[in-house]
Amino acid sequence: MRVLLVEPNTALASMETSQLHAVGFMVDHAASGHDAVAMLKLYDYDIAVMELGLPDMEGYDVVRRCRAARITTPALILSSRASPQAKVKAFSTGADDYVTRPYDTMELTARMQAVIRRSKGYSEPTLQAGMLRLSLDSRDVSVNGRSVHLTGKEYMILELLLLRKGMVLTKDAFLNHLYGGMDEPEMKIIDVFVCKLRKKLQKAGGENLITTVWGQGYMLRDDAVGTDTTAPAMDLPVPAEGELPPHVAARATSRDARGSLT
The missing domain is CATH 3.40.50.2300 (Response regulator)
Known part of the structure; x- marks a missing residue:
């Protein structure tokens, strides 16, 4: 978070x-x-x-x-x-x-x-979408009761997808969530993390939980079911920064320079 x-x-x-x-x-x-x-x-x-x-x-x-x-x-x-x-x-x-x-x-x-x-509309410390469950307290993840062992970055991506369930998240949103503007890698690393995360969820029985939305990013659907037949995601431009303090403006400018479509 x-x-x-x-x-x-x-x-x-x-x-x-x-x-x-x-x-x-x-x-x-x-x-x-x-x-x-x-x-x-x-x-x-x-x-x-x-x-x-x-x-x-x-x-x-x-x-x-x-x-x-x-x-x-x-x-x-x-x-x-x-x-x-x-x-x-x-x-x-x-x-x-x-x-x-x-x-x-x-x-x-x-x-x-x-x-x-x-x-986010949750009264319990467990986030759920269909067969997928994530405990915010213990950081445990399961699909149909089967435990899924995730790395720290994979957990953070899944947590963000669940907290924003039903919303499309850009790669830049994931980078900001994972790194906060500090030593951020290339945006393609998000594709790598999501690919590994999908494989682990699929191995536990969670088919097609994370949807790729063409030209926008990734989304975990509210019902967490369905077939992912969409094309690979592309990045959206970063929002205009407006009037920002220098250290915030520098971070946003750096990300803009790196945020071309992949």
Whole structure:
């Protein structure tokens, strides 16, 4: 799952990023409210974890601006402010949960996963599409009860497909989810990962679960059944970046230069 951590304290952000990495989250960092809003407009995050005390605006304002811009990314406030008034204000501006510091890492990650599940329409910690099941807690994957052993990247691809079930995902979306703009390989690597993932699911009895959509990307259909007779995917261009902080604009520009059709 993909997280935007909004935290102005560099040391604290580094520590929390390491904690989230250790439990399987991919993390991007924003140190200010303006950077956070720009990144949430550009990238498709599963959740934003946000400090209230930012150098240019309050975390409340980040949430409020995002909701006004119809950005539906779930927001979890992570702050040392423990007053009921702070929590009520956070929820009234559109936050989905509130965790106070100091916190237990297991509780924080469990609440993050719960917020993400609810935002995708799941009430249980298991994602399912037809015969396919994926447990967000244990990271176990099965088809018709048969366990499927995946690598870390294969799991992340399948998790993203299930969380976006019924939606077409471009190769660039997968690259962003897997690498977050850091040391990204060529887009063709996504075809390799998907091919290996398909073979493992097929070996467990899951025929044609992942559909290739011509000229767009890959999709896991809502019923997770059907025959994949479509042609290999091609990449869509990256959306316009708009007004972005320099480090975000550089990442998007780099990806544009690499994103020609394959």
